[in-house]
Amino acid sequence: MKKKKMSKKKFRIVWSSILSVLLVIIVAANVALAQFSDVISAYFSTIDLESAEAVEARQKSEGIVEQIADEGIILLQNNDNTLPIQTSEDNKAKVNVFGWSFTEPIYGGTGSGSADASKAVTPKAGLENAGFEINEHLYKAYVDTGIERPIVGMDGQDWSIPEPKPSEFYTSELMQQAKDFSDVAIIFIARSGGEGADLPRSMDGPDTFDPNGGAFGPTGQKFGYEDDLDASKHYLQLSNREQGMIDAVTENFDNVILVVNSANTFELGWVEEYEEIKSILNVAGPGQNGFNSLGKVLSGEVNPSGRTVDIYTKDLLDPPAMINFGDFDYVIENADGSYAQAFDSSNVPLKYVDYSEGIYVGYRFYETAAELGVINYEEKVQYPFGYGLSYTNFEQEVVANSLNWTDSEVTVDVKVTNTGAVEGKEVVQLYFSAPYTGKIERSSIDLIAFEKTDIIKPGESETVTLTFNVEDMAAYDANKEYSNSGSYVLEAGEYKLMLMNNSHDKIADVGSKNLSEVVYDTTGRSTDEQIAINQFDDEVTGEGSISTYLSRANGFENLTELNKNEVYTVTTEDGTTKEVLGKLVDSEFVNFINGIRYDVPADTHDSAPTTGADNGKKLEDYVGVDINDESWNQLLDQLTVKELAELATLGGYRTIEVESVGKPATLDYDGPAAINNMNMAANGQSGTAFPSEIMIAATWNLELAEAMGEHIGAEAKAYGVSGWYAPGINVHRTAFAGRNFEYYSEDGFLSGKMAAAVTKGFQNQGGYVYIKHFALNDQETNRTFGVLTWSNEQAIREVYLKPFEIAVKEGGAKAVMSSFNSIGNKWAGADDGLLKEILRKEWGFNGHVITDFYMNGGGLNAYPYMNVELAVRNGNDLMLTGAAPMGVPEINTDSNDTLWALRDAAHNILYTIANSSAIDGGLSTDMPQWVVITIIVDILLALVIATAFYFVFRNSRKRDEINIDLV
Template sequence: MKKKTKIILRTLLSILLVITIGANVALNHFSDVITAYFLTIDLESEEAIAAREASTEWVEKIADEGIVLLQNDDNLLPLTTSSESKTKLNVFGWSFTDPVYGGTGSGESDASLAVTPREGLEEAGFEINEQLYDDYIATGIERPIVGMDGQDWTIPEPQADEFYTAERMEQAKDYSDVAVIFIARSGGEGADLPRIMDGPDTFDPEGSPFGPTGQKFGHEDDLDPDKHYLELSNREREMIDVVTEHFDDVVLIVNSANTFELGWLNEYSQIKSVLNVAGPGQSGFTSLGKILAGTVNPSGRTVDVYAADLFDAPAMRNFGDFDYVIENEDGTYVQAVDERGVPLKYVDLTEGIYVGYRYYETAFAEGAIDYDEKVIYPFGYGLSYTSFDQEVVTDSLNWTDTEVTVDIEVTNTGSTAGKEVVQLYYSSPYTGNIEKSAVELIAFEKTALIQPGESEIVTLSFAVEDMASYDHDGVYSDNGAYVLEGGEYRLLLMENSHDVIDEVGSKEISQVVFDNGRSSDDQVAINQFDDLVTGEGSITTYLSRADGFANLAEIDRNETFTVTTNEGETKEVRGRLIDASLIDLINRARYDIPEDLRDSAPITGADNGKVLEDYIGLAIDDQAWDELLDQLTIDDLVNLTTLGGYRTIEIESVGKPATLDYDGPASINNMNMAAEGQSGTAFPSAVMIASTWNLDLAEGMGQHIGVEATAYGVTGWYAPGINIHRTAFSGRNFEYYSEDPFLSGKMAAAVTDGYQSEGGYVYIKHFALNDQEDNRTFGVLTWGNEQTIREIYLKPFELAVKESGAKGVMSSFNSIGHTWAGASSGLLQEVLRNEWDFNGMVITDFYMNGNGIEAYPYMIYDLGVRNGNDLYLTGAAPMGVPENIDTNSNDTLWAMREAAHNILYTVANSDAMNNRLVSSMQPWVKITIAVDIVILAGIAFGFYATLRKRKVVLEEN
């Protein structure tokens, strides 16, 4: 080998050695991040297998009560009765072969082993038309992907004139005289559902791996600008026309967690029965078979109002993609951006408190709408195979100044055992000073199984102060307060939000202003968002019920502009014209870090000999924590608060163990695990859980997931999701419970109780106002008044904290007014911690802003940690961790210390202290070691080969 060649080879080997050492240093630095992100859980241990078997049974229990019977004309269901048995079924609709089990994104779970609809029906004793089923499979259609990396909103269904031939329909009629129609809709994290199905305008085709709607399967005939995603597609309508032409007994199954538009049902008398099956999870389709067969009596109730026209909801006027627009000197327009180039998007909550049934019931009470024309099924609606009477037990109403209790006797007056939901609503006086819904849910209870002719007494209770409304305008107070306005308050026993069974009682209440706080408040509730939701950029007109919602037309202040993009192209946008002063205000709120107020830094790196185990059970405000916190080094503070993706890290200086914190809310998983079949049991969607109206089932779900978490070595759970179904089109509605904040909060509290009873901690999410997916990662500026924010959007979180002691919260991507939610002191400090007495930790939503990435640049670490955001949900390197942290700032260091305090307190009071984390050398570490050995052996051999001859020559000389 020539000398020059040897030198080149040795140089290359040296470079390779340096690269290898550098790579190992980097991998070591990010090892805990990578381990947490790519960790696989042991699904095969005896403990895990037993936990999943129990969970699967519980999934079925939830589905038994969470499937909602919406219509049952002529008592077509159940199909197997003593008088006639109809066990052979023709099931029409391609989605029967590939249904929707849940949703996508962080709420996704592995459904590869789930019970299919066909298996569920066959297990119940039904026979399926094999030829029809096989022919659907033979079409080659696949379920389009609706995921975070892109969306294909194609509604899969074969073309009617090609598939539903005369021969096929004749074969089906010969097989059975019963037809089942199965339609499905999907949804997921990252995008809201299309409000127009005309292809490229439905969503950005460049954001999808499949292009615009309809292109994947050639469904151009479904590209209809007059239709949206939550109504029948053209192909589905044609299929239903054919089926109803040939069959008189038709059952419709709607497999969707998003409320589907069903006003067209009155056109088809042949469709006698309708069932809604929101994402049923692992074994929920078994329940569908049982309900069709009659071995289970349906008892689910709707969690949203079913409107005839989904666009009729006032919130739809301000839902979607809205831009702030700047006018140039030449009269042209451009989209406004902040100082770091983030598009300035916004959403106005101008409908105020009138979300869902609150609008429809109030508009009806005001004589503003024809209710039967506008509403197909009310909130809280559902049918049964039996009948019930509900009566107020005589003299059982006890209405004091502080509490109301009442007993309701429920009697099964039919011939089939069943469960009933008891719903209590209240109606408060409307004076015009504070907006009020005509009725609001205040208490509910699900009965046990009641046999025919038997009864059960249900006791309902609530605090009188729970009927108070929030006075944000200061009519009765200087700085806002909860108020019981003077007047008559009525209690109504109702079948649903519309149909009254009986008036329980009424009472004249003198005005009460809770300016000293409600009994459940740790700090007096006052306006905390005035600086964010008033002044420049805020909403000036909110929907009011005055004069029958006379100002409804005024709540949409958006205009259409033709703007020039940065690429020089022009396009039309919906938005609002602003000037530079609002942009300056937003920039200051997002990026300006205030000067320090503290003169000194906290003590760090002390040697006090304390360990976290000593602090188990100690109150969070006990001064003894100071000695432990003093031991944390600055590096400890940085690492503990920034490396929070799917875990909290080990801190040796205080003996803190590492924890695994995984996603949800339908199972224990993180997103890459679900795609690889590495997740826990797939529970039903939150919509189906809430549709049970059974808090015991919700608590049991949390407990079963907690047991699984223990088996997998997981402590924290990114769940439950409790944002509001503001409209039917939110892509993430499947993982949120309801349009009603009370029902949502009670469900979340029950799930929280169940999970935390097993030693883990939840992260209730997304706090707050994260009620649409469009533009969420741009920090969409969300505007609303404080009554709306508190009564609709914060209420579910309030219940989960106050009633169940939720130990973790996930803040949201969006902004409240000008300020990112994760940096809102009013939200995270004043309301969450001070008013609600929250003791625990707050984590961000997924963070990518470091290592050269500027995905969410407005999620400034210093502002977040100073205002109550303790932990950053950072992904695997090089996804980004916070950079340029000012550890020379006294205020930032003190904030990091308090954040560490919150994290340590939460972990100390969890089962993580019992070595819950399952630790072992992960596959990526083994692979890295193997690769290192090969590379280093190769380098060593290379040096040996290039030096060996020279050594021999030297010896000879």
Template sequence: MSKTKNKKRSRIIWRSVLSVLLVIAIGANIALYHFSDVISAYFSTIDMDSKEAVAARETSTKLVEKIADEGIVLLKNDDNTLPLKTSQEKKTKVNVFGWSFTNPIYGGTGSGSADASTAVTPKAGLESAGFEVNEQLYKAYVDTGLERPMVGMNGQDWTIPEPEPTKFYTNELMRQAKEFSDTAIIFIARSGGEGADLPVSLDGEDTFDPEGGAFGATGVRYGNKDDLDANKHYLELSNREKGMIDAVTANFDNVILVVNSSNTFELGWVKDYSQIKSVVNIAGPGQNGFTSLGKVLAGQVNPSGRTVDIYTADLLKNPAMSSFGDQYYVLKNEDGSYSIATDKQKVKLNYVDYKEGVYLGYRFYETAADEGAINYDEEVVYPFGYGLSYTEFAQEVVPNSLKWDDENISVDVKVTNTGSVEGKEVVQLYYSAPYTGKIEKPSKVLGAFAKTDVIKPGESETITLSFKVEDMASYDSNKVYTSNGGYVLEAGEYSLMLMKNSHEKITDVASKELSQVTYYTEGRSSDQQVAVNRLDNELTGEGSLTKVLSRANGFANLNEVLTQDQTYTVKDAENKTMTVKGKVTTTNFVNYINGIRYDVPADTNDKAPTTGAENGKTLKDYVGVDYNDESWDTLLDQLTVDDLVSLSTLGGYRTVEIESVGKPATLDYDGPAAINNMNMAANGQSGIAFPAEVMLASTWNVELAKQMGESIGAEAQAYGVTGWYAPAMNIHRTAFAGRNFEYYSEDGLLSGKMAAAVTNGFQSKGGYVYIKHFALNDQETNRTNGVLTWANEQTVREVYLKPFELAVKEGGAGAVMSSFNSIGNTWAGASSGLLKEILRNEWGFTGLVVTDFYMINAYPYMNYELGIRSGNDLYLTGAAPVGVAEVNTESNDTLWAMRDAAHSILYTVANSSAIDNPMSSETPTWVKITIAVDVLVALGIGIGFFLTFRKGKEKGKENAA
């Protein structure tokens, strides 16, 4: 081959290489453009050392301890075993048994988690209070090599770490412990988190569906094979723990049990051990809450926490457990076999029935006891609102202080410390409404509560408790008195009771006879629109709830309601047989669900909205302008179609900048226990870890809740964060819900008051909250399948919407996060009855609604067009452009819906600190580096092409010559 041909081939190869490099460079830049927000978030850092950030974290750290001081609940204290006397001069020696003492639970996992890598350990907390912990025993647990198993969104291992009792608790170990101290503390812990509910049977690897994936259960590795017991659940003693307790109580007469769990733990077994004198519950305590545990055990802090859920002897006997977890619709095939019903996107059709109705938690157990349907002492270990103190308090109604007219109720209660130690007391006022058999009513409902300041021995404090008469009204969803549902006060006797807790009455306060039914036909005083049935379209029809628990005849239908579902042997997707709990439905039902989830109605608007107008307005001009002011149209007209699409679809942990109206970008971060998000975590940064919300609620201190909101709000401002995906306020429907740690209580009033206070506190610093998850997201199982959640509207309104209602009406919540699950047959984010009629029109909400995590390929039922038309304004997309909705901009109805969404988003941002303190618009460092690299690469490729083409031309001239 000639030298000329070799050179020609070489030029062709180099041109090809350069062309490939050019294509790669262009492709890389396109990819970087699409993922620029994610990359910026990953590489960006927050100035954690700024004066404002340091001051905010110092305040938060102090507040964490205050919350833990009041959120620890003393459940038992026989023989005044606690407090244990300590002093710094002569430390009190204690043995602490239980592996979890070396690796406790600080909170939960998922969006409600927080960085506890530098948190105060239980050992350090005890030592700081003057205890000397048995180091040899502690080291023996550490030397076992056990690790805390993973319980999170990417998988669950429900192993309960504990050494094998017969091998660990040797005669030598117990002898050393007894010589060290005659006092033993037993430490037991339970975890929980986003993505899966706690197992109701420890039966091994088939506890959960191994195909769950992210945001769902991904199977179980169970290390302690001797703990596998299908007859036991996660919230009772494991076999190894039972062995440990037997060993400890056989050697010690003074035993203190510490339960480190946000989920209610079964404690009926304690009565079988006379050696266990005291029981203390500490939920996830956050950054330095274990310091409070030491102080409480030492008597440096007098415990004042109260239970936020009822503690029952058998958690599985809770009526709500009859429809909780994995339940399917099944179809009967032509050959008589059964199969799991799926929709056209191959999403399994799961359901959960709120068959217990309004009789949830203490509302059931107190009512059932009053009706003679249960033996309360056998069924209940500790009531709702229960907790002990190191002192005694007397509560009495101040004479002539009761005021009860047609609208308001108030009463003064004098609280006197009759003991010898200063402390705080919780005052609880319950009401009883008449049960006529027409509308379901619990016999006792919490009406108002308050917490005193510190009261010294012999001194008193007077507390005023108040609520509105209309708060006692029941919702008539079955239209007994109303034509379309509504709130009514039935005729009969209404009573007020001052209670120590949900079961122990201090005194009857008053009663009043209502001679006729009161109808709220003009709406309650706090409503902007009359409340009527708004969810009938979602909550009725095939596949819906058929039986609801009734108080009639002493809960005569209890067994019938709890056993209405059956088990079926079905074929799964791989044609394997499996047994499922479910109910048979028809193919028509599946087709109907397909229509509800995926069919977008035809347009009703003939014209599209005005877009791209040049009116010269900016968002700053609308600070403080009423949401309903017509002048907003002038600003909204300026938005282009691209603006509308970007503003609503790119809502993952932010709202985007919109130049046409001068809207700044904002950062929106998780989570209920801390300011926490992916770029903070990626760079080892996190806000201070606050106690789990259940511990905050256990304080029964609304002022502390407000301070928590203020403190996290101050941190957010210091970090440049405006929106906060919190507080979370779903209901503890059962003890086994995976995210109970980040929800407050089984009671809507307690949850709502806490949420409203946190909301007020955070938003006072200039940010806005996203109260979540709206609504009926009370289990993790199948939530990302859009599980069909069925209840009657009375149950929905009186129990599950109550916290959200209070957070909006009293807290002024600026934003809401909708939920993965469905309200009846309709995805919550596409329920206009929920998002438009109840939230906006009835409650007066004017903020924005964001979805839970949105990835259309993973969660196809989260239909963008149906959601945006139904009042779901913003879509929480992750790694753009993956999973972002494709918007039909040819639809006039969709364009108008996006305009409404833009209105809500702009209004929310306009009334936040982001207007005066916008995010920095400085070009990120990685972008500058990329530009520099692009210039060098382009220059290199350009020179390469120039040289190869120039040499080719020169050679051509030589040949021509």
């Protein structure tokens, strides 16, 4: 083998180059680590789940979880008093449970509203804890199918209905064994929901099962058991295999109990065909230990007192809202006469959804249509809104002479007597009926007040007092029939009050009164800080908007006119064609949308605000100081331009530390069912999994809702978390919305009362809530395209903003999360009418507004219509940038208007923090452990490289050449 000699110069060059490259790599790695420090810190950070305070908080939470489930389970049917099933420790009741989902039920939902259910009580354990003996042979047969419910995270759903094939599974031997075991059969059916996609309306459509999935897209999976799925059936109907199971069970058992484990209303009209199905229970996602309550309800240890929060129609595709729910495109005509989808200048497809049903959402349509004789109620509706049964009987009566109806307030006492044989709780519901003049749309009936009793023993009574403001019966005159600018109006005529079992069944007329016309256009309502006027005329009118809204005039005769969407065959960029449902627009409309989404107005301020002053103020000096106090200016003057920009743009799951004013860093976590977020999930950590919001609402118990908020607040405090991305209070516009599980109801009033109670409870612990998603984010389809959501201001205010209004005015919410979608033609996160005029000036909100997940900067352009400058200028203070620096926008700090807007945003954020417990105990500023490790590694590598350089140059001086082997 030959040897070749290398000169000392070449030796020096080769090795110094190698060492230099290593040095560059190390420096680059450190730069990258610095850039991604937020993400890394979030991933590796942990909260102390085992501290004494945290353990105590979780133990207390579990008790509230079970109380909510006790009262949130709804008994929908109980023929022949089949339930409860008596059991005891000495005499366990044997039951067969059919349905694969009993082995893997739904505890909540997916996405930001999900919670860790890994330690949850299973339905099997819940029944066994209540004294039932489960048919283990049958249970094992389901387990032995090998089916497992897929784990779905933030970015997907699972629409599979994994039942075994009836002809192969329900053999004569299996059914005989079950009959020999017990004459009682329970059928368990489950349905899930999740963030990012709405529930399928075809169980064999092209978008139903996508094994690859996509970000926040349907990722339903097949397991070989869905070969006979029916494309004509939707997800909230029985699948063909479930139908086969129902047939097999009812052919062999006369006492069948149906348990529906679903937050979305399930289609149940088919039950009328099976006299063997005696009882029906609805169990929405019950959280960590809520299935204990199912066992207790079945055994009679707990008397069910839940009530429906949505109307159950026999055909879930029947409600008027379903006409315009889903995927709709704006279409433009090409020069050659062909059609193409319309895109904005950032290549975002222009999608829309029409709320053409107006105020007639849920029970408001069906009760009104029934009163007008337009529909046969019994043919259309399975269970009314506010419906639920009990194991006992109650009598409700208005206490004589208790109705006190003044010009401003109405109060009435209702005596509730338990006339049955077991103790229980009852819900008292008060509705009103307003006159219909034809000028403003009015439902024939609206919920106006409710209360839930304590436990009432047989033969005993409790009197509850119902109270509301007369002005709460006012409608919003968006069409300016009574004023020049729009206003709330009490039209002249007779107003009636009814004590109801639910939205359809009346107990008694409470009273009525002829009211004179009151237009709240000069003084406003007593709860408003600013007189309410139209704020969305520019957003919801003009090209692209709705021309016809549903009206009750002449018996809803215009119902057939609502669907103006057409089918277009469009050509895509790759030359292929597809059919879309949509409307035809021109290029001027597209340009108009581009201008609204992306054009930042020229500055109106001649000078920039003061920054970087040395006034010696600290945020702790402003605890309890009114937000409008001029002394805030001294504090705000101290903020530097860099601090103003970073405070607004680095808002993902936290607010940052601001040294100049002594503001501590804080943690803000998801979500409606638990203290939870990305770093907790990454480390297998989560707070207590509470029931889904729909189950909380089903309790109709505001004390329980407040207790839930308090206990989640106590957990947050124990974990060092200040802000909570919750409660979710969008409206159940249809049964198919993917996130119905994390919203309360189809009724804005019930939703608002629940949200206000939860808000008060949480904030009593020192934290602050982010009520979300503000506003009209009532479907998941196309939400991240800024879907143009068209409605009229009456429906916007009376239905969709109502929950937020109550949560602010009565709950005192300190923070708000805006939504992805647009209201009409303007992104909700940059709508000054929504965020400034209504939220702040009209409702009196003091606090800050954060966007939904923000990814528009730092190399990412996921949601380009979420323009940071338009956001801060129009009242959106904080960007939820969850993957810093990816997604963090650069903001134009050369603009005076933008700097003033950032100053306002900082004011709002600082005010929130100053009035929370974070001001006393913000996050630790200690250096994260991974940073310490990185510094140590850097020092060691630097020493190694420096030493290597030393030896390279020293050796090259000692000799002229060295030998190396050439192989």
